[in-house]
Amino acid sequence: MTREVRVRFAPSPTGALHIGGLRTALYNYLFAKKMGGKFLLRIEDTDQTRFVPGAEEYIQESLDWLGISPDESPWKPGSVAPYRQSERKASYMQYALELIEKGHAYYAFDTAEELEAMRERLTAARVLQPQYNSITRSQMKNSLTLSPAEVKERLASGDPYVIRAKLPLKEEVRLHDLIRGWVMVHSSTLDDKVLMKSDGMPTYHLANIVDDHLMGITHVIRGEEWLPSAPLHVLLYRFFGWEDTMPQFAHLPLLLKPDGNGKLSKRDGDKLGFPVFPLNWVDPFTGEKSSGFRENGYLPEALLNFLAFLGWNPGDEREIFSLEELIEAFSIERIGKSGTKFDIAKAKWFNEHYLRSSSQEQLVSYLQEDAKASGVAIPNEKATAIVALLCERVTFPGDFWRDSQFLHQAPSEFDSEVATKKWNADAATLLQAYAQTLETGVAAPFDAAAAKALLESTAEAQGIKLGKVMQAVRLAVTGLGAGPDLMEVFAILGTQEVAKRIRFALDTLAIID
RNA sequence: GGUCCGUUCGUCUAGGGGUUAGGACGUAUCCCUUUCACGGAUAAAACACGGGUUCGAUUCCCGUACGGACUACCA
Numbered sequence: 001m002t003r004e005v006r007v008r009f010a011p012s013p014t015g016a017l018h019i020g021g022l023r024t025a026l027y028n029y030l031f032a033k034k035m036g037g038k039f040l041l042r043i044e045d046t047d048q049t050r051f052v053p054g055a056e057e058y059i060q061e062s063l064d065w066l067g068i069s070p071d072e073s074p075w076k077p078g079s080v081a082p083y084r085q086s087e088r089k090a091s092y093m094q095y096a097l098e099l100i101e102k103g104h105a106y107y108a109f110d111t112a113e114e115l116e117a118m119r120e121r122l123t124a125a126r127v128l129q130p131q132y133n134s135i136t137r138s139q140m141k142n143s144l145t146l147s148p149a150e151v152k153e154r155l156a157s158g159d160p161y162v163i164r165a166k167l168p169l170k171e172e173v174r175l176h177d178l179i180r181g182w183v184m185v186h187s188s189t190l191d192d193k194v195l196m197k198s199d200g201m202p203t204y205h206l207a208n209i210v211d212d213h214l215m216g217i218t219h220v221i222r223g224e225e226w227l228p229s230a231p232l233h234v235l236l237y238r239f240f241g242w243e244d245t246m247p248q249f250a251h252l253p254l255l256l257k258p259d260g261n262g263k264l265s266k267r268d269g270d271k272l273g274f275p276v277f278p279l280n281w282v283d284p285f286t287g288e289k290s291s292g293f294r295e296n297g298y299l300p301e302a303l304l305n306f307l308a309f310l311g312w313n314p315g316d317e318r319e320i321f322s323l324e325e326l327i328e329a330f331s332i333e334r335i336g337k338s339g340t341k342f343d344i345a346k347a348k349w350f351n352e353h354y355l356r357s358s359s360q361e362q363l364v365s366y367l368q369e370d371a372k373a374s375g376v377a378i379p380n381e382k383a384t385a386i387v388a389l390l391c392e393r394v395t396f397p398g399d400f401w402r403d404s405q406f407l408h409q410a411p412s413e414f415d416s417e418v419a420t421k422k423w424n425a426d427a428a429t430l431l432q433a434y435a436q437t438l439e440t441g442v443a444a445p446f447d448a449a450a451a452k453a454l455l456e457s458t459a460e461a462q463g464i465k466l467g468k469v470m471q472a473v474r475l476a477v478t479g480l481g482a483g484p485d486l487m488e489v490f491a492i493l494g495t496q497e498v499a500k501r502i503r504f505a506l507d508t509l510a511i512i513d
Numbered sequence: 514g515g516u517c518c519g520u521u522c523g524u525c526u527a528g529g530g531g532u533u534a535g536g537a538c539g540u541a542u543c544c545c546u547u548u549c550a551c552g553g554a555u556a557a558a559a560c561a562c563g564g565g566u567u568c569g570a571u572u573c574c575c576g577u578a579c580g581g582a583c584u585a586c587c588a
Contacts, residue, residue, distance in 0.1 A: 012588050047587055112586085128515050129584075162586055180518070189516050189584095197586040204588050228517055228583040253519080254581070263581070309537095313526060317536050336526075339581060343524045346538045356551095392551040418548095470547035482549035 003245075005037025007219045008212070009070065012044045013055035016281035016290060017062050018266050019342070020223065020255040023307045027252065028221045029068040030308070030330040037218070041070035042211060043084040046201045053284050062278040066300050067323055080215045085207050092202040095210050095240070096163045096195050100143075104239035105195055107161045108132075108142040109154055131191035134169040163196035165205075165236065173231040178219075178250035178332045185231040193232055205229065209236045212247055220247045221332070224339075225263075227251045250332050253311050256339045264342050266290070274344040278303070293347075297396025299358075302351040311340045320353060352395050363387045363400065370401035376408060385492050389484045407492055410501050411479025414509060418471065418481035423509050426464045427472030434458045435502040438495040451490035451498075476505035 009025040011017055017025075025041075032039035041063070045051055056074070063069050072078030082088055099105035110118070115132070118140065122130035130136075137144060142164070143151045154161065171187040195206040202210070212220065230249055237246040255264040258272060269276035270291055279292035293303050305321055313336075314321070314329040321329065355363075364383045371378045378386070386404050394400060434455060444450050455473070459466045474486050477498060483489070490498050 010588090014588075044588065050587065108586095115586090131584080160586095164586095177518095183517070185517070191584085194586050199586075201586090203586070208588090223582090224518070225582055225588090231517090251518085256581075258524080309525065311525090315527075317527080319525095319537060338519050340526095341524060343538070346525065349538055390550095393549080422548095467547060474548065480549095484548095484550075486547070 003218055005035035005218050006216050007032045008040040008042050008217055010042045010044050014050045015052050016277045017059045019276045026307050033327040034330045038071045041073035045086045046207050066304055105163050105165050106143045108164045109161050110141050133191045160198040162194045162198050164192040165195050175230055175234045179335050213242050217247045221250045224251045224254050254339045256341045258342050297398050298351050299354045302354040306347045306350045311336050348395050366397035367400040389488050406478045414479050415481045418475050422471040427469040430464050431502045435499040438499040442495050446495050448487040448491045452487045477501045
């Protein structure tokens with residue numbers, strides 16, 4: 001009764017793992033850890049035509065980056081290896097044959113053309129759902145309509161065939177979903193899904209059930225797009241006689257586009273101005289590039305926290321959760337039922353939070369690395385001062401470098417709007433005197449307090465009210481109309497640089513004036 | 514079209530037969546401040562609609578509308 005909890009994340013390696021898949025992985029991870037169980041990763045690569053090289057590595061790297069690596073996976077096999085369905089190929093046929101023997105599946109030899117003809121015929125006859133089902137299978141070429149001898153002959157001669165599930169005509173299929181409660185579907189609305197494809201590979205439905213069973217999966221936590229086929233899966237468990245160990249299902253609400261319509265898709269990201277992938281991705285076939293959260297400056301703990309709250313909440317008013325805290329607080333019962341729109345503003349807020357609570361050393365290294373990439377070396381002391389200056393105004397690590405440009409480079413031009421509005425004779429007079437003082441040398445260390453005291457005394461000597469000219473002073477030294485504490489900026493720049501900049505401003509702005 | 518799922522502020526959501534319907538993001542205003550930001554305070558902002566059930570429904574039931582998923586030899 002108390003089986004060890006085992007859950008799996010089962011992506012298809014058909015491209016970059018998108019953010020919805022990542023959330024599914026996260027919920028699986030959280031549930032497994034919460035229950036003291038195992039989180040497995042299984043690669044569902046049964047569609048050879050859609051395989052994309054690099055996709056599997058991408059999935060691995062994404063999960064590692066977020067810190068939610070699986071306990072068992074293709075690259076860390078456990079006792080139920082292998083973890084790629086392509087490598088489990090040999091085992092599926094026997095299960096399909098078992099179903100045929102039990103009378104729950106059959107061979108079907110219909111060609112694509114014949115299937116198409118059937119659909120057209122049914123559509124013409126105004127059948128609402130033209131499908132291969134308990135009614136129409138009697139008119140098709142399969143082992144239920146063909147003589148045993150002919151079936152045998154076709155199989156022997158290598159005729160292409162598929163194996164289809166034989167669904168009951170009239171049966172109420174009930175399934176209990178941990179998120180949605182009881183879901184009832186009538187078997188007459190289901191079709192005879194293909195279980196084994198003509199290329200010898202199983203479809204998702206068969207492989208999924210067989211592998212979940214063989215891997216001892218206790219809970220299937222997956223996206224809502226699977227809900228419509230869940231009744232088929234329940235039937236399959238029943239056909240196999242595996243009902244007593246059938247996993248419990250939890251179908252997650254979908255992630256929707258922020259503008260309201262439709263589920264978030266892989267194409268949306270860059271179009272809407274935010275990433276939908278954890279990492280940068282270049283499609284190996286088309287060369288199309290998609291940007292990732294990581295490269296856009298999102299911290300893994302921020303993305304994790306953000307993702308966790310897309311459809312789940314702890315029931316109280318806390319919002320900041322570390323991975324450990326998420327594990328502690330997580331429960332499937334508290335996952336919502338309705339689709340969730342993706343709001344990047346909230347993700348930014350989480351990112352700001354985690355960025356600001358990073359260690360100073362970490363922040364300093366963000367700045368220094370970016371500077372280095374641009375060929376600029378910033379000494380520790382200065383970098384530390386800059387980080388302290390900008391810490392409260394950054395969203396991404398890259399903002400330290402981007403927003404401190406004015407500290408590394410003297411202005412070559414001035415914000416014209418601010419110049420016309422704020423620049424005046426008083427400011428020029430004050431700056432003239434201030435620069436002169438700086439040039440003649442300042443005895444005490446030129447920190448923010450000293451810079452301010454000096455500016456104040458200079459202003460007083462000139463009979464100028466400091467408040468009226470401060471923006472002009474900022475403009476002169478930084479070229480900008482707004483920014484962090486000016487006196488701190490002065491301290492970082494140093495007396496000579498400040499004086500130099502003032503001289504340049506005096507010359508340049510005099511002309512504008 | 515059919516089947517299934519869903520619907521509380523713009524967004525993420527709490528709540529639940531009787532509440533001033535709570536929080537967060539975002540937005541606005543004010544305070545702090547030499548500017549911007551941070552921080553603090555305040556504000557605007559929601560139970561899709563119609564029927565039941567009930568003394569009472571946003572909460573339970575049924576319909577409608579709207580949204581979504583699925584409807585492949587894709588997962």
